[in-house]
Amino acid sequence: xxxxxxxxxxxxxxxxxxxxxxxxxxxxxxxxxxxxxxxxxxxxxxxxxxxxxxxxxxxxxxxxxxxxxxxxxxxxxxxxxxxxxxxxxxxxxxxxxxxxxxxxxxxxxxxxxxxxxxxxxxxxxxxxxxxxxxxxxxxxxxxxxxxxxxxxxxxxxxxx
Amino acid sequence: xxxxxxxxxxxxxxxxxxxxxxxxxxxxxxxxxxxxxxxxxxxxxxxxxxxxxxxxxxxxxxxxxxxxxxxxxxxxxxxxxxxxxxxxxxxxxxxxxxxxxxxxxxxxxxxxxxxxxxxxxxxxxxxxxxxxxxxxxxxxxxxxxxxxxxxxxxxxxxxxxxxxxxxxxxxxxxxxxxxxxxxxxxxxxxxxxxxxxxxxxxxxxxxxxxxxxxxxxxxxxxxxxxxxxxxxxxxxxxxxxxxxxxxxxxxxxxxxxxxxxxxxxxxxxxxxxxxxxxxxxxxxxxxxxxxxxxxxxxxxxxxxxxxxxxxxxxxxxxxxxxxxxxxxxxxxxxxxxxxxxxxxxxxxxxxxxxxxxxxxxxxxxxxxxxxxxxxxxxxxxxxxxxxxxxxxxxxxxxxxxxxxxxxxxxxxxxxxxxxxxxxxxxxxxxxxxxxxxxxxxxxxxxxxxxxxxxxxxxxxxxxxxxxxxxxxxxxxxxxxxxxxxxxxxxxxxxxxxxxxxxxxxxxxxxxxxxxxxxxxxxxxxxxxxxxxxxxxxxxxxxxxxxxxxxxxxxxxxxxxxxxxxxxxxxxxxxxxxxxxxxxxxxxxxxxxxxxxxxxxxxxxxxxxxxxxxxxxxxxxxxxxxxxxxxxxxxxxxxxxxxxxxxxxxxxxxxxxxxxxxxxxxxxxxxxxxxxxxxxxxxxxxxxxxxxxxxxxxxxxxxxxxxxxxxxxxxxxxxxxxxxxxxxxxxxxxxxxx
Numbered sequence: 001x002x003x004x005x006x007x008x009x010x011x012x013x014x015x016x017x018x019x020x021x022x023x024x025x026x027x028x029x030x031x032x033x034x035x036x037x038x039x040x041x042x043x044x045x046x047x048x049x050x051x052x053x054x055x056x057x058x059x060x061x062x063x064x065x066x067x068x069x070x071x072x073x074x075x076x077x078x079x080x081x082x083x084x085x086x087x088x089x090x091x092x093x094x095x096x097x098x099x100x101x102x103x104x105x106x107x108x109x110x111x112x113x114x115x116x117x118x119x120x121x122x123x124x125x126x127x128x129x130x131x132x133x134x135x136x137x138x139x140x141x142x143x144x145x146x147x148x149x150x151x152x153x154x155x156x157x158x159x160x
Numbered sequence: 161x162x163x164x165x166x167x168x169x170x171x172x173x174x175x176x177x178x179x180x181x182x183x184x185x186x187x188x189x190x191x192x193x194x195x196x197x198x199x200x201x202x203x204x205x206x207x208x209x210x211x212x213x214x215x216x217x218x219x220x221x222x223x224x225x226x227x228x229x230x231x232x233x234x235x236x237x238x239x240x241x242x243x244x245x246x247x248x249x250x251x252x253x254x255x256x257x258x259x260x261x262x263x264x265x266x267x268x269x270x271x272x273x274x275x276x277x278x279x280x281x282x283x284x285x286x287x288x289x290x291x292x293x294x295x296x297x298x299x300x301x302x303x304x305x306x307x308x309x310x311x312x313x314x315x316x317x318x319x320x321x322x323x324x325x326x327x328x329x330x331x332x333x334x335x336x337x338x339x340x341x342x343x344x345x346x347x348x349x350x351x352x353x354x355x356x357x358x359x360x361x362x363x364x365x366x367x368x369x370x371x372x373x374x375x376x377x378x379x380x381x382x383x384x385x386x387x388x389x390x391x392x393x394x395x396x397x398x399x400x401x402x403x404x405x406x407x408x409x410x411x412x413x414x415x416x417x418x419x420x421x422x423x424x425x426x427x428x429x430x431x432x433x434x435x436x437x438x439x440x441x442x443x444x445x446x447x448x449x450x451x452x453x454x455x456x457x458x459x460x461x462x463x464x465x466x467x468x469x470x471x472x473x474x475x476x477x478x479x480x481x482x483x484x485x486x487x488x489x490x491x492x493x494x495x496x497x498x499x500x501x502x503x504x505x506x507x508x509x510x511x512x513x514x515x516x517x518x519x520x521x522x523x524x525x526x527x528x529x530x531x532x533x534x535x536x537x538x539x540x541x542x543x544x545x546x547x548x549x550x551x552x553x554x555x556x557x558x559x560x561x562x563x564x565x566x567x568x569x570x571x572x573x574x575x576x577x578x579x580x581x582x583x584x585x586x587x588x589x590x591x592x593x594x595x596x597x598x599x600x601x602x603x604x605x606x607x608x609x610x611x612x613x614x615x616x617x618x619x620x621x622x623x624x625x626x627x628x629x630x631x632x633x634x635x636x637x638x639x640x641x642x643x644x645x646x647x648x649x650x651x652x653x654x655x656x657x658x659x660x661x662x663x664x665x666x667x668x669x670x671x672x673x674x675x676x677x678x679x680x681x682x683x684x685x686x687x688x689x690x691x692x693x694x695x696x697x698x699x700x701x702x703x704x705x706x707x708x709x710x711x712x713x714x715x716x717x718x719x720x721x722x723x724x725x726x727x728x729x730x731x732x733x734x735x736x737x738x739x740x741x742x743x744x745x746x747x748x749x750x751x752x753x754x755x756x757x758x759x760x761x762x763x764x765x766x767x768x769x770x771x772x773x774x775x776x777x778x779x780x781x782x783x784x785x786x787x788x789x790x791x792x793x794x795x796x797x798x799x800x801x802x803x804x805x806x807x808x809x810x811x812x813x814x815x816x817x818x819x820x821x822x823x824x825x826x827x828x829x830x831x832x833x834x835x836x837x838x839x840x841x842x843x844x845x846x847x848x849x850x851x852x853x854x855x856x857x858x859x860x861x862x863x864x865x866x867x868x869x870x871x872x873x874x875x876x877x878x879x880x881x882x883x884x885x886x887x888x889x890x891x892x893x894x895x896x897x
């Protein structure tokens with residue numbers, strides 16, 4: 001059933017009339033013109049569709065539109081602020097932490113959420129919290145290195 | 161000789177006056193022969209300096225002669241070209257595609273170096289069948305390998321033309337000039353300078369590469385051989401990178417397609433009445449293709465759930481357990497790929513003979529991006545954006561299905577989200593085109609994960625049987641090798657064995673009906689994963705038989721200098737100390753060769769003897785691949801191969817019953833995850849005076865064997881089947897003794 005739903009998307013207010021049971025991923029991609037969140041499986045297994053809702057990494061393919069009402073949603077398109085890349089985006093570039101790039105938006109947002117909660121994760125903690133984000137090209141080593149470098153810079157150490 | 165097409169082109173150039181009059185310049189050359197198509201092509205491309213180049217895929221290129229790029233028949237003895245535009249920018253047009261392997265970066269590096277322009281002045285135009293000349297597709301670790309030398313030569317040719325133009329412009333002999341940073345200056349008077357843009361303005365100079373131009377010496381490279389970050393990184397970290405499913409057209413509809421429950425099932429009846437009643441839904445029936453269209457893919461999928469269909473299913477009992485017996489039963493006579501000496505003599509010489517049979521299951525490509533396409537039909541013309549590894553193949557398939565000429569189909573390839581061989585199958589692009597034609601609107605087809613698994617062209621299940629022997633001195637004297645349905649790539653052993661035969665029974669993916677219950681196809685380093693697993697496991701068995709350390713045993717039986725060098729490099733990097741296996745240390749070694757590249761791996765594993773779970777703790781990989789264009793890119797490919805290879809080594813296996821695929825999601829089909837990650841160390845063995853070899857595949861081929869050999873060293877259990885699941889490991893441990 002269609003309903004008017006309001007939320008904040010990439011720092012801007014959004015109001016949309018849609019069936020609140022529809023999954024956020026499809027609304028973002030087909031109603032709101034974003035393509036950063038990717039569909040890798042549509043079943044919550046791969047994490048390519050990861051977005052931030054109120055700062056938490058969520059699977060947008062599983063989250064209903066109505067559940068983001070009144071909340072703040074950030075996609076990969078909204079992560080850079082005022083033309084400046086987020087440190088995790090920069091670290092992914094510096095460490096070549098991608099190949100085909102399809103899982104990259106989800107990887108970056110998952111890492112952003114991790115570092116927000118735990119600015120100094122151990123390698124083990126990084127592996128554990130990234131474990132449900134799948135990459136088929138095998139960029140894992142570089143992704144871990146990128147996240148570790150941001151963690152080091154957050155704790156004031158050298159970044160590389 | 162006055163040249164018609166040149167005349168036409170000069171008329172097309174607005175600032176013709178700044179150029180020279182026709183025929184004045186020795187640089188304005190014609191190609192032998194021309195056609196209307198060629199004129200069209202030249203018009204499309206615009207002015208500047210153009211060098212046509214054949215990428216060295218000679219025989220395969222010949223197959224492309226049925227249709228070139230630009231939607232027309234072109235003289236197709238060239239399949240890429242290079243242009244120095246009137247703005248001084250360098251463009252390379254090629255039908256190759258970027259799917260993560262980094263070729264858009266490595267090719268641009270080669271051009272930038274050879275042409276002395278900054279890397280950011282190079283544009284790669286890839287995978288567009290209307291803009292790029294025909295290409296066979298992107299696979300086989302061939303882009304850099306075969307592209308490299310001729311593309312560099314083309315760039316050198318273009319530089320020579322620029323130098324000649326500059327010589328005229330600066331009134332200085334070419335020998336006294338130097339090219340640097342997109343401009344040519346007089347060596348002794350650097351202030352006397354002219355940019356490429358000034359030199360190419362208003363010009364139309366076309367060259368075809370015939371002879372080898374003088375290439376830059378390796379020592380002169382400023383960009384090649386240096387680590388360079390991916391050129392597409394910024395687009396990929398900001399979400400701007402577009403994949404096929406990200407393309408939007410006004411009025412487009414998304415398709416959800418009715419699928420059979422099993423391969424070979426046929427549609428008996430279908431009732432779409434309930435789905436049709438949903439708002440915004442359109443049903444299209446084109447023969448067996450029944451699809452629900454809606455502007456939202458989720459709504460289309462929901463409506464598809466209301467379609468009632470009955471299928472006739474064929475009787476087939478073969479499953480993932482019985483498939484190997486089935487394959488041996490239907491296997492054709494073998495083809496001898498290599499042989500030497502006398503097997504009988506080898507058997508006589510052998511003091512120890514080892515016979516073993518190796519199995520590997522069907523493996524999925526499972527790229528994270530599912531197959532996707534968007535098709536638009538306007539009159540007789542179709543335009544299709546597709547995630548494909550072979551845009552020209554997709555174009556021809558679409559043309560055949562729509563019964564229009566290939567010249568009326570344009571395939572555009574945005575970024576491809578992983579292929580690994582699986583995106584040489586273009587079914588989704590054909591489906592989108594058929595549905596768009598029927599609907600009269602642009603239609604997007606994006607496969608669900610279940611469709612992706614179901615229609616994947618799996619790496620074939622295969623069997624390898626080996627009988628081999630060593631003599632009392634620890635030399636391999638007998639090698640009798642039979643591979644069934646994996647294919648030939650990598651089946652030839654490279655050890656120094658006097659009496660050997662290698663026989664291949666049946667191909668990996670052109671096997672006859674009744675062989676596989678579904679389609680199979682090339683999977684990253686096709687055939688070679690299976691062959692290398694069998695060969696290197698068997699070598700380990702022989703080493704154990706001879707009572708020798710597996711590294712020393714290999715070195716003793718190798719004469720190939722390149723292989724000896726990479727193996728020694730890997731052993732040194734790892735800190736290998738010789739010991740007979742099983743030593744309890746959990747160390748394994750393997751060697752392999754693929755796409756002209758030699759690789760050696762050493763792995764360290766820990767086996768939980770109660771659960772059978774293997775943890776790969778460390779992998780050292782040394783690789784010799786000739787001249788390395790982008791060392792960082794090469795290492796990334798090696799890391800990717802090693803990580804991906806853990807999947808088929810330890811877990812990846814398609815379960816099925818008849819034509820029914822049982823693994824349809826990532827919950828049951830496990831691919832490598834962060835928690836599996838070993839410490840990976842890569843070494844590029846320097847060989848910069850040899851031509852570049854393949855880099856996207858070689859480092860994956862030994863992953864089955866190196867892990868199996870390490871498991872043997874850890875637990876004394878010899879695994880003869882991939883993947884090495886905990887159950888199989890426990891079973892093998894039960895058999896040891």
